[in-house]
Amino acid sequence: MDPKLDLVLERIVDVPPELVWKAWTQPEHVKHWFTPRPWTTPECQIDLRPGGLFRTVMRSPEGKDYPNVGCFLEVLPNRRLTWTNALEADFRPTRGPVNENCPFFFTATIHMEPHGTGTKYTAVVRHPDEGARAKHAEMGFHEGWGAALDQLVAHMRGR
Amino acid sequence: MDPKLDLVLERIVDVPPELVWKAWTQPEHVKHWFTPRPWTTPECQIDLRPGGLFRTVMRSPEGKDYPNVGCFLEVLPNRRLTWTNALEADFRPTRGPVNENCPFFFTATIHMEPHGTGTKYTAVVRHPDEGARAKHAEMGFHEGWGAALDQLVAHMRGR
Secondary structure (H helix, E strand, O other): OOOOOEEEEEEEEOOOHHHHHHHHHOHHHHHHHOOOOOOEEEEEEEOOOOOOEEEEEEEOOOOOEEEEEEEEEEEEOOOEEEEEOOEOHHHOEOOOOOEOOEOOOOEEEEEEEEEOOEEEEEEEEEOOOHHHHHHHHHOOHHHHHHHHHHHHHHHHOOO | OOOOOEEEEEEEEOOOHHHHHHHHHOHHHHHHHOOOOOOEEEEEEEOOOOOOEEEEEEEOOOOOEEEEEEEEEEEEOOOEEEEEOOEOHHHOEOOOOOEOOEOOOOEEEEEEEEEOOEEEEEEEEEOOOHHHHHHHHHOOHHHHHHHHHHHHHHHHOOO
């Protein structure tokens, strides 16, 4: 972890790691929480293996769609999930800057650790340079990923 | 494998998969064969795990150095090795176009299968688009990777 290049969201949440894992790895759950409202996530494809596709479509309140394509890198059930938008399915390098909604590459790791009956949840997002990190912070990384996590917890609690 | 985007070198070589694996994963061997002569490979660093660094320096006959930085993605001893220059150590996206010697991103997989006392060796190199594939082919992919493989075999035979 490099504080000049990375962004981190760390929280204790009151759902266990097994449910955080399901929320992140099953499309029917991802669609419920992935994008802070009033945005929505009408599409999600997950091929859960290193080299597998992770694709979502985010829809703005005006109805404009923003597809995001990425590739899973680490799949450790209930512990750690890593993916990047610098690669597509089968580890192929991505064609170019992703979309106007996410104009830089990053690699994200979600760490899940048991914490009482809940989870210590740590999202580490790695960027290629300080400019990309600053851009992501300005676009509201902490607010956005935090609000999505609140939605995840509300959706999964008690399941 | 997508013939519009990928380049493939397939050969039967007369060293077993275990020696091909060593040649690719131990820096002291890599330095002997990685770059077709009269170019050389004076430096090599290998952290052999998914997310580990793969760094080489190629030196031209005139003495100019070209560093290459990449990240391992799949490490299956004696069977399959995958890395990409679109990521650096710990899966961080690479800062930008790599160097004038390799002005595009690619992901390479070396497949090794036992074949008699030797190996069926298949290198699959995936590119983001047809332009990058064409550029790599023009730069002499088949000649270069073929000559390096000849050097690998000559260096490892009988070890």
